[in-house]
Amino acid sequence: MKYALYPGCTVLGRGRNYEMAARAVAAIFDIEFIDLFDFECCGFPIKSMNYETFLVMAARNLLSAEEKGLDICTLCNACTSSLTEVNKYLIEHFDEKTRLVALLRKKGIDYRMGRNIDVKHFTKILYEDIGIDEIQKLIKKKLLNLHVAPHYGCHYLKPTAIYKNPEDSENPQSLDELISVTGAHSMDYNTKTGCCGAGILAISEDLAYSIARPKLQELSTNSADAMILMCPFCSIMFDDNQRKIEQKFQERYNLPVLYYPQLLGLALGIDEKSLGLRMNRVRTTTLLEKVKHV
Amino acid sequence: MKLSPRFKYEIAKEFGGENLKLCFACGICTASCPIREIDEKYNPRRIIRMVLLGMKQRVLNSDFIWLCSSCYACTERCPQGVRFTEVMNAIKNLAVKEGYIHPAFAQQLHILRQFGRLYEIDEFDNNKRIAFGLPKVEKTKGFTKKIIEIAGLNNIIPRREDDKNV
Incomplete structure (x- = not known):
């Protein structure tokens, strides 16, 4: 099982214990994390200031994972809701997705579109993808x-x-x-x-x-x-x-x-x-x- | 007080404000709100009434619009699907466009323009990460700064002097 790890600003800044534990647990269940080194803010703090900016910020992070063909694993609840919301919106509104890709390209931020990706909180991956029974065994x-x-x-x-x-x-x-x-x-x-x-x-x-x-x-x-x-x-x-x-x-x-x-x-x-x-x-x-x- | 009858339409045009007019004032938003429980200044049902009545300046210029904790309790329970959390975002988006912004939000925007993330990871942090077996975090590539330019947020909120060298 492979996921792009999206730790989020707050985990990097203040949750080293969380990141360590998540990585250690993931290794036991053979969940491979690919680090998304170009990730930036998910857009959450911007949503209440300017929705369009929020949309583009979240979309860029999503496109970066999509280009690599990877689903995203999040650790923070706020990143999870922001990225999930925008991901759903882009899947349901393809015209908006192409608009944002073109908008980013104009600024020299170039992404190739790939298959639709999924965004999942690490806890949800444990609950849904691994499952209680498998956890029990270990x-x-x-x-x-x-x-x-x-x-x-x-x-x-x-x-x-x-x-x-x-x-x-x-x-x-x-x-x-x-x-x-x-x-x-x-x-x-x-x-x-x-x-x-x-x-x-x-x-x-x-x-x-x-x-x-x-x-x-x-x-x-x-x-x-x-x-x-x-x-x-x-x-x-x-x-x-x-x-x-x-x-x-x-x-x-x-x-x-x-x-x-x-x-x-x-x-x-x-x-x-x-x-x-x-x-x-x-x-x-x-x-x-x-x-x-x- | 001068009223702006078009205010509700302006909010309804913003993302998230669409369902505002469905409100039939049952008050479950207010009853569910953890902020309202502590501070009476913040009252969702009252805010909707103020918007519908056209009290534009009073709402956009207020302190209380910045108090939503974005917990979505109101959104989940609303029988009319008003999505009040999103209505609050629509109100704040409009407030920002009209030049009203809470300093805490302006500060967050300032940090994001500089670092692309809410916390800067410098060499000191990276050394600590490596000591604990975590991978080094690369510096951001300035995507967020460019994106803030694209959407025109620079024109809405003037750049601060100390942003210039970034």
């Missing part, structure tokens, strides 16, 4: 004493209209299943489908922190061992900024936040160093101790 160590909470992230599920096999966005189950296969217990909780607030972090920190807070409150009250997610934006809110949120509200959560490939990696027997588990902001020491005594 589990070396069941993480039986962990109680963890899945956080899907808005753009992993929504807008459902752009995705090929959309889940019920009010009651998603795929990440729960992916957690269960590691042997860990996937907790149900009230704020499960809540937004992380990262979308407005640059506009209003106070508001963004207030939006992230209920999840942290609920999960620390319920003594979750960790929150499990797969988006670097959500991780910036819940992991990188957890300390600031604690300070702002004078509360203590101390909730480790892991990327899903980090959790799966532990169950696959990959060492903690290769999974970047020491790079998570909220210390994972207690959790790792717990896993040792399974």
Whole structure:
């Protein structure tokens, strides 16, 4: 299985642990990543400023993979929704695709069109292309004493209209299943489908922190061992900024936040160093101790 | 207050604004909105009413239009298919064309023009990557800067002085 890896700006800038874990897990399942060295921003931050620019930015990244005949694997939920949305639009509007190719050519950015490609989040590749049964076969160590909470992230599920096999966005189950296969217990909780607030972090920190807070409150009250997610934006809110949120509200959560490939990696027997588990902001020491005594 | 009766048509012409007029004001967008739950300044149903009434300057010049977190809760639940998240994008697109932009967004555009990505990966980062067994990341080729030129965004938002040497 071969994919062009589209890590996205935020993973490169702030999610080295995520990238390491994803690559280590991919290797175990024979998912080959071809690095797209000419990738630039997916266009997500530009969509609300100028739709046409967003369209061209996303299209250029897509065309670069299409020329190489590769489907794209994304790591970030925001990149996933941007590239999926534009990819669907270009497949359904061939006239628009040829217009954008010509527009780019005029600027000296030249791509040959190829077959239509697919855009898939790494977690979705694990869930749909590899599948729970195959993952099960390679589990070396069941993480039986962990109680963890899945956080899907808005753009992993929504807008459902752009995705090929959309889940019920009010009651998603795929990440729960992916957690269960590691042997860990996937907790149900009230704020499960809540937004992380990262979308407005640059506009209003106070508001963004207030939006992230209920999840942290609920999960620390319920003594979750960790929150499990797969988006670097959500991780910036819940992991990188957890300390600031604690300070702002004078509360203590101390909730480790892991990327899903980090959790799966532990169950696959990959060492903690290769999974970047020491790079998570909220210390994972207690959790790792717990896993040792399974 | 001066009203602009054409405002709703201007929004409907922008990408994502098409379904605005289908709104029958049930308010499920407002009830679903995580921003509204914290800050009453941001109220989706009210924003749609303001657009339909033609309160152009009040909307485009406001702080609240920049508060959407783009979580799509409203879009998923709307019984009329208004796609309010996209309506908000249409409103912000028009605001930018009319010269209103939140400084945080202008700053992101500035970074993207310079680096092509939201974070610059320099030699220091690359050395760290290599130390952790990750491949080196090449410098961007300036595609994003060219694309921002194509769409004419340079005319909408004036380039900042320190962009010039890039």
